[in-house]
Amino acid sequence: PLSSASDDIRLLQLLPGDHDEPIVCNLFHVESVDLYDYEALSYVWGSVDSPRIIYVNGWEMAITENLDTALRALRHEQECRLLWLDAICIDQSLIPEKTRQVGKMGDIYKAAARVLVFLGPQTEASDTVIDFFEDGYSKLPDLGHNTKAFVDVLFRPWFSRVWVRQEYIRAK
Numbered sequence: 001p002l003s004s005a006s007d008d009i010r011l012l013q014l015l016p017g018d019h020d021e022p023i024v025c026n027l028f029h030v031e032s033v034d035l036y037d038y039e040a041l042s043y044v045w046g047s048v049d050s051p052r053i054i055y056v057n058g059w060e061m062a063i064t065e066n067l068d069t070a071l072r073a074l075r076h077e078q079e080c081r082l083l084w085l086d087a088i089c090i091d092q093s094l095i096p097e098k099t100r101q102v103g104k105m106g107d108i109y110k111a112a113a114r115v116l117v118f119l120g121p122q123t124e125a126s127d128t129v130i131d132f133f134e135d136g137y138s139k140l141p142d143l144g145h146n147t148k149a150f151v152d153v154l155f156r157p158w159f160s161r162v163w164v165r166q167e168y169i170r171a172k
Contacts, residue, residue: 002091002100002101007032007033008029008030008031009030009089009101010027010029010084010089011027011028011036011083011089012025012056012082012083012084012088012089013025013026013027013028013080013082013083014071014075014080014082014083015075016078016079016080017075017077018077019072019075022053022055023054023055023072023075025054025056025057026057027056027057033111033112034111036082037113038083038084038113039083039112039115040083040084040085040108040109040112040114040115040116041074041083041116042109042115042117042118043070044066044120045066045067045087046064046066051064051065052064052065052067054068056088061088063087066118067088070118073118073122074116083116084112090102124149125152
């Protein structure tokens with residue numbers, strides 16, 4: 001358990017690998033978030049009905065399918081990535097720790113080098129929306145043809161989460 005008298009948190013080192021390889025991570029305590037450049041992940045847990053297995057510090061850990069998809073999308077092929085995400089970095093089985101850590105989440109997101117948002121699996125609609133923003137809105141007159149794509153993305157579960165407000169408001 002994390003110390004109740006300190007600002008300790010856990011960070012997750014996502015080890016490199018190909019998309020279809022097992023997800024392997026290292027989880028470690030840090031005393032000050034200011035000493036590390038980490039990325040905080042904002043996402044929807046999703047259903048617990050079809051858990052996926054990842055390896056954390058050599059041990060199997062069950063996570064949701066949505067988190068598995070997010071980690072696969074974020075994992076680099078050649079280099080590690082340092083992340084904070086609530087499902088793994090907070091020990092969900094220890095209620096006192098969970099309560100303390102949830103209270104610190106605003107500060108955790110604020111201290112992150114950046115906050116990553118995972119809206120869900122990639123689709124044709126999400127590609128259309130991403131292309132629109134990457135093109136610097138230059139195709140604004142064509143937006144009418146892509147209205148369905150925007151509606152599809154904006155109605156994803158992430159946008160209906162209450163916690164999202166804290167996560168993006170506190171982001172740098």
